[in-house]
Amino acid sequence: MSYKVYLADPFIDEEEINLVSATLKSGWISQGPKTLEFEKKVANICGTDYAVAMCNGTATLHSALLAVGVNSQNNVICPSLSYISTSNAILYCGAKPNFVDIDPNSFNICPDCTEAAIDKNTKAIILVDLKGQPANYDRFAEISNKYNIPLVADSAQSFAASYNNSKIGSQALLHSFSMFANKNITSGEGGVITTNDYEIYQKLKYIRNQGQQGERYVHQELGYNYRYNDVLASIALSQLRRINMILAKKQKIANSYDIAFKQIQSLKIPFIDPKVTQHSWYHYTLSFTSKRLRDRVRTTLENGGIETRVAFPPIHLQPMFNHSFKNLTLPNTLIAFETMLDIPCHAKMTENDINLIIKLIKSSII
Numbered sequence: 278m279s280y281k282v283y284l285a286d287p288f289i290d291e292e293e294i295n296l297v298s299a300t301l302k303s304g305w306i307s308q309g310p311k312t313l314e315f316e317k318k319v320a321n322i323c324g325t326d327y328a329v330a331m332c333n334g335t336a337t338l339h340s341a342l343l344a345v346g347v348n349s350q351n352n353v354i355c356p357s358l359s360y361i362s363t364s365n366a367i368l369y370c371g372a373k374p375n376f377v378d379i380d381p382n383s384f385n386i387c388p389d390c391t392e393a394a395i396d397k398n399t400k401a402i403i404l405v406d407l408k409g410q411p412a413n414y415d416r417f418a419e420i421s422n423k424y425n426i427p428l429v430a431d432s433a434q435s436f437a438a439s440y441n442n443s444k445i446g447s448q449a450l451l452h453s454f455s456m457f458a459n460k461n462i463t464s465g466e467g468g469v470i471t472t473n474d475y476e477i478y479q480k481l482k483y484i485r486n487q488g489q490q491g492e493r494y495v496h497q498e499l500g501y502n503y504r505y506n507d508v509l510a511s512i513a514l515s516q517l518r519r520i521n522m523i524l525a526k527k528q529k530i531a532n533s534y535d536i537a538f539k540q541i542q543s544l545k546i547p548f549i550d551p552k553v554t555q556h557s558w559y560h561y562t563l564s565f566t567s568k569r570l571r572d573r574v575r576t577t578l579e580n581g582g583i584e585t586r587v588a589f590p591p592i593h594l595q596p597m598f599n600h601s602f603k604n605l606t607l608p609n610t611l612i613a614f615e616t617m618l619d620i621p622c623h624a625k626m627t628e629n630d631i632n633l634i635i636k637l638i639k640s641s642i643i
């Protein structure tokens with residue numbers, strides 16, 4: 278289906294094309310100097326000592342869990358309201374996902390539910406910055422210290438967001454970002470991890486390169502081919518140069534939506550935790566008082582050529598788990614799944630697009 282306004286639309290222009298062309302002509306197209314340059318820039322933007330780029334944001338999450346020692350004896354706490362990567366990364370380690378509910382306001386993983394779910398086999402906690410809103414890092418830092426369990430952030434959706442006036446990337450022990458096509462910065466596919474821990478940084482580099490630690494073709498442990506490449510790194514580098522522009526445009530659209538919708542009783546505009554000093558606006562998400570209303574608004578938008586998306590189906594109910602979590606009740610996750618709606622919020626939208634979306638939503642509510 279083709280839309281008038283897509284939910285996400287990558288901002289690619291001559292700069293990306295020229296950089297890719299230069300890299301192709303340089304003769305070095307696998308992981309090399311451009312990847313290193315990208316990693317340095319990401320670490321610089323995120324305010325961390327290290328960054329390690331990989332082939333996608335699921336590989337980075339898997340590697341992050343391996344780096345903190347997750348194995349088949351463990352469980353890892355994570356929200357059920359996330360993309361499947363979050364729990365797949367846990368399963369790749371042979372560990373069990375320990376699903377917990379979300380906070381009904383922020384839609385992010387609930388700290389109290391997490392504390393209640395910790396047991397002696399809990400090896401890590403994955404926080405997801407859902408829709409681009411940073412999770413409750415201050416509360417989770419307390420939990421992490423109290424139980425001595427590391428925090429791994431699935432920040433795939435929150436690149437360039439800020440928490441307590443610091444860029445996302447250093448709040449958890451590791452942050453995993455994605456450069457998939459619909460993310461705030463993209464190279465089609467790609468992922469990058471930020472951390473301040475030197476030992477973890479070294480481990481990540483081994484894991485990415487087949488477990489090779491020093492001498493070439495000598496492999497100390499099981500690793501993977503999770504390498505990035507310089508062609509994609511060239512695209513990602515250009516994207517980094519325009520991240521402030523992308524973020525400013527998204528913020529402006531979010532402000533227009535907030536103003537247009539905040540008085541409407543039957544829907545809620547995104548709640549923002551006061552500690553979140555910059556949302557990344559990966560998605561702008563409305564939530565409605567009923568599923569019926571949400572579905573009606575969605576149909577109106579789709580018929581008007583506007584792409585929308587409902588929340589990810591709760592992971593614990595995915596067919597792959599074959600009902601093994603059927604006794605798990607996560608009420609806020611279910612409500613969010615039935616009442617949330619993502620509407621377009623990206624840097625290529627025009628004033629007309631925004632006005633059309635506002636008009637269509639208002640017309641289907643009143």
Ligand SMILES: *Cc1c(COP(=O)(O)O)cnc(C)c1O
Nearest residue numbers: 333334335360362431433455457
């Ligand atoms: C995009 C995304 C990922 C990573 O996806 P890849 O396509 O593997 O880069 C992980 N978690 C969440 C929540 C995401 O949105």
